[in-house]
Amino acid sequence: MKNREIAHIFESIADILELQGENLFRVNAYRNAARILQDLARDVEHVAAEGKLAELPGFGKSIVEHVEEYLKTGRMARYQELRREMPGDLVDMLAIPGVGPRTIVLMKEKLGVTTFEDLKRVINDRSLDALPGMGEKKVDHIRRGYQLYLSARERMTLGVALPAAEEIVERLQKVKGVKHVSVAGSLRRMKETIGDIDILASGTDPAKIVQEFTRLPQVAEVLAAGDTRGSVRVEDGLQIDLRVVTPGEWGAALQYFTGGKAHNIKLRELAGRKGMKINEYGLQKGARRVAAKTEEDIYHKLGLDCMPPEMREDRGEIEAAARHDLPRIVQLADIRGDLQMHSTWSDGGDSIEAMAIAARKLGYEYILITDHSQSLKVAQGLVPADVKKARAEIDRLNAKLKDFRVLAGTEADILPDGSIDYPDKVLEAFDIVLASVHMRLDDPSDRMTERVIRAIENPCVRIIGHPTGRRFGYREASAMDMEKVMKAAAANHVALEINAHYERLDLNDVHARMAADLGVMLVISTDAHNTAGLSMMRFGVSVARRAWLKSEQVLNCKPLGKLLEWRRMSKAVKR
DNA sequence: GCCGTTTTCGGCCCGACTGTTTTCAGTCG
Numbered sequence: 001m002k003n004r005e006i007a008h009i010f011e012s013i014a015d016i017l018e019l020q021g022e023n024l025f026r027v028n029a030y031r032n033a034a035r036i037l038q039d040l041a042r043d044v045e046h047v048a049a050e051g052k053l054a055e056l057p058g059f060g061k062s063i064v065e066h067v068e069e070y071l072k073t074g075r076m077a078r079y080q081e082l083r084r085e086m087p088g089d090l091v092d093m094l095a096i097p098g099v100g101p102r103t104i105v106l107m108k109e110k111l112g113v114t115t116f117e118d119l120k121r122v123i124n125d126r127s128l129d130a131l132p133g134m135g136e137k138k139v140d141h142i143r144r145g146y147q148l149y150l151s152a153r154e155r156m157t158l159g160v161a162l163p164a165a166e167e168i169v170e171r172l173q174k175v176k177g178v179k180h181v182s183v184a185g186s187l188r189r190m191k192e193t194i195g196d197i198d199i200l201a202s203g204t205d206p207a208k209i210v211q212e213f214t215r216l217p218q219v220a221e222v223l224a225a226g227d228t229r230g231s232v233r234v235e236d237g238l239q240i241d242l243r244v245v246t247p248g249e250w251g252a253a254l255q256y257f258t259g260g261k262a263h264n265i266k267l268r269e270l271a272g273r274k275g276m277k278i279n280e281y282g283l284q285k286g287a288r289r290v291a292a293k294t295e296e297d298i299y300h301k302l303g304l305d306c307m308p309p310e311m312r313e314d315r316g317e318i319e320a321a322a323r324h325d326l327p328r329i330v331q332l333a334d335i336r337g338d339l340q341m342h343s344t345w346s347d348g349g350d351s352i353e354a355m356a357i358a359a360r361k362l363g364y365e366y367i368l369i370t371d372h373s374q375s376l377k378v379a380q381g382l383v384p385a386d387v388k389k390a391r392a393e394i395d396r397l398n399a400k401l402k403d404f405r406v407l408a409g410t411e412a413d414i415l416p417d418g419s420i421d422y423p424d425k426v427l428e429a430f431d432i433v434l435a436s437v438h439m440r441l442d443d444p445s446d447r448m449t450e451r452v453i454r455a456i457e458n459p460c461v462r463i464i465g466h467p468t469g470r471r472f473g474y475r476e477a478s479a480m481d482m483e484k485v486m487k488a489a490a491a492n493h494v495a496l497e498i499n500a501h502y503e504r505l506d507l508n509d510v511h512a513r514m515a516a517d518l519g520v521m522l523v524i525s526t527d528a529h530n531t532a533g534l535s536m537m538r539f540g541v542s543v544a545r546r547a548w549l550k551s552e553q554v555l556n557c558k559p560l561g562k563l564l565e566w567r568r569m570s571k572a573v574k575r
Numbered sequence: 576g577c578c579g580t581t582t583t584c585g586g587c588c589c590g591a592c593t594g595t596t597t598t599c600a601g602t603c604g
Contacts (some may be wrong), residue, residue: 137594138593
């Protein structure tokens with residue numbers, strides 16, 4: 001899928017045009033096209049092949065031509081040309097906090113700066129101070145920004161950021177005079193990675209709340225503390241920003257600071273068309289405030305139904321809300337079981353029984369034990385003789401457990417040729433077979449596509465685990481033709497997994513929506529390697545919510561009987 | 576560069592903060 005690749009090029013074009021002082025609306029047109037591509041629940045190559053690029057919002061003549069050129073030749077002449085005009089590190093300097101296009105161009109023209117080395121020089125020899133509009137503080141600000149850029153703060157994963165934020169929220173709730181507290185920003189929208197943690201609070205004495213915030217025990221360093229906002233760094237380096245408003249502005253502020261950016265822009269346009277204005281203090285008609293107390297008020301006064309934060313990305317939710325046609329998306333309470341986990345039989349830390357008891361405590365009806373298969377030696381994959389013994393253990397356990405069912409499964413390896421790591425005879429004895437790729441993840445796209453499709457077509461395989469293999473901070477998603485793979489999954493009644501581990505979240509939100517659009521059944525699994533790992537389910541559910549999935553589209557929202565029916569049905573269709 | 580219940584031309588979201596100004600430009604979210 002080249003969606004991200006082309007999106008990155010459009011981002012770069014926008015950066016360069018901005019540096020060149022080009023009309024900002026033209027710059028935005030490229031940024032908008034980049035966002036549309038990133039969020040697109042289709043493979044752009046397929047859309048182009050169908051001649052439907054111009055139907056994408058924000059895709060006019062120029063953008064369509066650029067995309068077609070790139071797909072045909074692997075190059076974009078306009079980009080190459082722009083790149084030559086902005087040499088050295090000039091484009092990358094935009095990523096330095098406190099440095100924008102005006103500063104970069106000024107440094108280039110007056111001081112001949114084109115590289116990071118040049119930048120360091122003009123900061124240190126104070127020649128930067130002499131430029132118009134520059135002063136001591138501004139240069140200091142740029143120096144600190146450059147340091148920050150060098151230390152290259154990686155984005156945090158959701159699974160790291162959310163617990164840290166929740167701890168702060170819990171403490172703030174106990175502070176005197178605090179009325180509301182909530183996480184906000186991309187964290188509240190449950191994006192898979194987060195830049196900064198944003199927390200919003202309300203109370204009658206905001207300045208005092210900010211003071212209390214900076215004194216929390218987790219705080220390692222106070223970066224800023226004003227009357228309505230504070231910013232701190234906690235021990236492990238996370239930056240947390242707090243904003244405080246009055247209780248009467250709570251809903252407006254929560255809506256505003258939750259975003260996302262594109263969603264908010266569209267809301268403001270909508271408000272404008274209705275003769276209103278929207279900002280963090282409320283929805284205004286002239287001097288009159290029409291809504292501010294709750295998020296619901298804000299949306300309703302704009303003629304919209306209120307939608308969950310996970311949907312607020314301008315991916316069609318505003319239009320659906322206006323039609324009063326928002327889907328009822330899946331929630332954690334809809335989950336009835338967990339269909340991927342490991343036990344001490346392979347590389348897990350807890351016994352099958354311990355996993356079952358922990359899962360029952362979560363309110364589940366069933367689990368699927370999916371220990372690794374024989375060729376995955378590093379994870380102590382089971383040879384067929386051990387598969388039989390593990391099965392016997394599960395049978396004994398089921399005789400003992402009431403109102404709960406342990407299903408015997410496997411996470412069988414998809415081998416380099418697309419065959420499965422057990423003979424059919426072994427596979428047929430499992431209740432449900434899950435198959436995943438663990439080796440040769442960097443196969444070229446054609447080969448990987450063929451490999452996964454062959455696994456999907458195996459009559460015993462029911463679920464494909466972590467389909468793209470991406471892991472934050474470790475490796476990129478494997479290259480493959482996602483639409484082809486998904487069409488094969490739909491045709492063969494094979495479910496695709498949303499792996500809930502916060503380092504995977506694979507399928508991601510865009511792919512999960514694509515799959516659902518193509519009629520594929522999804523399954524949300526924790527891949528837990530111990531009882532604690534079962535709690536990751538909420539991260540997988542958040543991906544599903546961002547993908548607008550309904551509970552009917554999620555396999556493990558089915559009660560046990562329906563799950564087994566689905567399994568039998570799919571087998572019948574395939575054979 | 577895109578787009579059309581204001582429009583095929585003239586629009587295109589809003590406010591805070593900071594620093595360097597003396598009314599505003601640049602950057603950020």
